[in-house]
Every structure is written in C-alpha cells, then in structure tokens.
Amino acid sequence: MLVMEIYRSIQGEGSLMGVPTTFVRFFACNLRCSWCDTKYSWSVREGGSWETLSPATVAERVAALGARHVVLTGGEPTLQKELPQLATLLKAQGYHLTVETNATIFPALAVPLIDLWSLSPKLPSAGSGANYLRHPVIEQFLHSLEPEHQQWKFVVRDAHDEQALRSLLEAHPLFKERRLPIIVQPEGDAALSDYPAALAWLAERVRDPFWDQYNVRVLPQLHVLIWGRRRLV
Numbered sequence: 042m043l044v045m046e047i048y049r050s051i052q053g054e055g056s057l058m059g060v061p062t063t064f065v066r067f068f069a070c071n072l073r074c075s076w077c078d079t080k081y082s083w084s085v086r087e088g089g090s091w092e093t094l095s096p097a098t099v100a101e102r103v104a105a106l107g108a109r110h111v112v113l114t115g116g117e118p119t120l121q122k123e124l125p126q127l128a129t130l131l132k133a134q135g136y137h138l139t140v141e142t143n144a145t146i147f148p149a150l151a152v153p154l155i156d157l158w159s160l161s162p163k164l165p166s167a168g169s170g171a172n173y174l175r176h177p178v179i180e181q182f183l184h185s186l187e188p189e190h191q192q193w194k195f196v197v198r199d200a201h202d203e204q205a206l207r208s209l210l211e212a213h214p215l216f217k218e219r220r221l222p223i224i225v226q227p228e229g230d231a232a233l234s235d236y237p238a239a240l241a242w243l244a245e246r247v248r249d250p251f252w253d254q255y256n257v258r259v260l261p262q263l264h265v266l267i268w269g270r271r272r273l274v
C-alpha cells in the first residue's frame with residue numbers, strides 16, 4: 042500500500058468530530074480538485090512521497106499510536122488494492138474504521154468491512170463541474186449501506202455549488218426517503234480568511250425550508266479552525 046503519513050489527531054469532520062483518531066493517508070488520487078488540501082497526494086511534482094507498506098505493517102503502526110478510531114484517507118484510499126486486507130486486520134483488532142472517499146469508485150470487497158463511509162462527491166467549485174460526479178457509484182453506495190454506515194459530506198463554496206447539491210439530492214431519492222446524514226462544510230481555503238463568515242453564509246442557505254426534507258447539518262472542519270491548513274493535523 043502507498044502510505045504517505047500515519048499520525049494521531051482528532052477527527053475534524055463529520056459526525057465523529059472531536060474523537061481521538063489515527064489517520065492513515067494514502068498516496069494517489071483520481072481527481073484534481075481546485076481547492077484540494079492534500080495536493081501533495083497527487084504526484085511527486087506536488088511534493089508527494091510515500092512508503093510501500095504491507096497491510097500488516099500499517100496495522101502495527103496504527104496499533105503503536107493507540108487511538109481506537111482510525112480514518113483511512115488520502116488522496117483517494119479506494120485506489121489501494123489491499124484496502125480489504127487492511128480493513129480485515131484492523132477490524133480484528135477492534136478499531137472503529139472510517140473511510141474518507143470522493144465516491145467515484147465502489148470498492149465492493151471493502152464496503153461491508155468499514156463502520157462509516159464518509160462520502161464526498163464533488164460540486165462545481167472543485168473544478169470540473171459534473172465531470173467529477175459518478176452517479177452510478179453514488180447509487181451503489183446508497184443502496185449497499187445501512188444509514189448508520191454512511192455520511193455524505195459536501196464542500197459548498199458558493200450558490201452554484203448549493204444549486205448543484207440540491208439537484209444531486211433530488212436525483213437520488215434515497216437521501217430524502219431514508220433521511221441519510223448530509224453534512225455541508227465551507228471550503229477551507231476561502232473560509233480561512235473569515236471562518237465565521239463562511240459558516241454564516243452556509244447557515245443562512247440551510248435556513249431555507251427546502252432543507253427541511255433532508256437530514257442536513259452545517260459543520261466546520263475543526264482541525265482547520267484549530268491549526269489552519271497544516272500537514273499532520
């Protein structure tokens with residue numbers, strides 16, 4: 042497996058925000074989002090470097106750090122062929138596993154092994170508009186996972202993003218029918234200059250009655266609020 046970094050922090054995003062967590066960050070991504078905060082996972086040119094580790098070695102390093110929650114992220118962690126083997130090892134040790142993914146790849150063997158799929162389809166501000174959305178993959182996740190094993194996390198930067206998000210949700214009725222957890226968060230770079238203002242803008246959007254049909258929450262990225270845009274936090 043191509044591992045960039047393994048470190049301890051607190052989960053900064055989503056429903057487990059604040060929980061002590063070990064992060065395993067894998068190299069490589071199949072997208073190129075404009076506001077990506079881990080561009081160093083893209084290639085050597087962006088500063089990428091990695092170690093090639095077996096799932097057993099990754100599990101040993103996770104054990105050495107001690108936290109009971111583990112987040113597998115990247116880059117795009119579903120590109121790692123040995124993800125099911127790693128998940129099996131970690132589950133046998135009793136860890137709670139979250140995968141942070143862009144939801145463009147459906148890793149069928151890993152899907153039942155993960156406690157929480159944190160799925161982040163990309164809205165237009167990511168750069169390539171609808172090109173980064175894989176609706177059939179979104180459908181596969183929606184139909185394969187029980188509600189407690191999924192959260193959908195969207196970076197919403199502007200009104201265009203919010204409109205695209207509304208369209209996406211309407212295109213997939215399960216979001217509404219099963220009241221699946223939807224998290225909207227500001228785009229980190231833009232928000233950093235005035236995080237309260239970025240959150241306030243999002244909160245105002247979500248006050249619209251449209252959102253009553255959905256199980257939506259506005260959340261910040263806690264680690265960005267605390268430490269800014271640094272590595273290893």
Ligand SMILES: Nc1nc2[nH]cc(C(=O)O)c2c(=O)[nH]1
Nearest residue numbers: 051052053054114141264274
């Ligand atoms: N503290 C912290 N929480 C996170 N949650 C998701 C992250 C990610 O990069 O996927 C992340 C991260 O990079 N740091």
Ligand code: SF4
Nearest residue numbers: 070072074077116143
């Ligand atoms: S999917 Fe995630 S890691 Fe990949 S380019 Fe987009 S923000 Fe960066």
Ligand SMILES: [Mg+2]
Nearest residue numbers: 078079114274
């Ligand atoms: Mg991050």
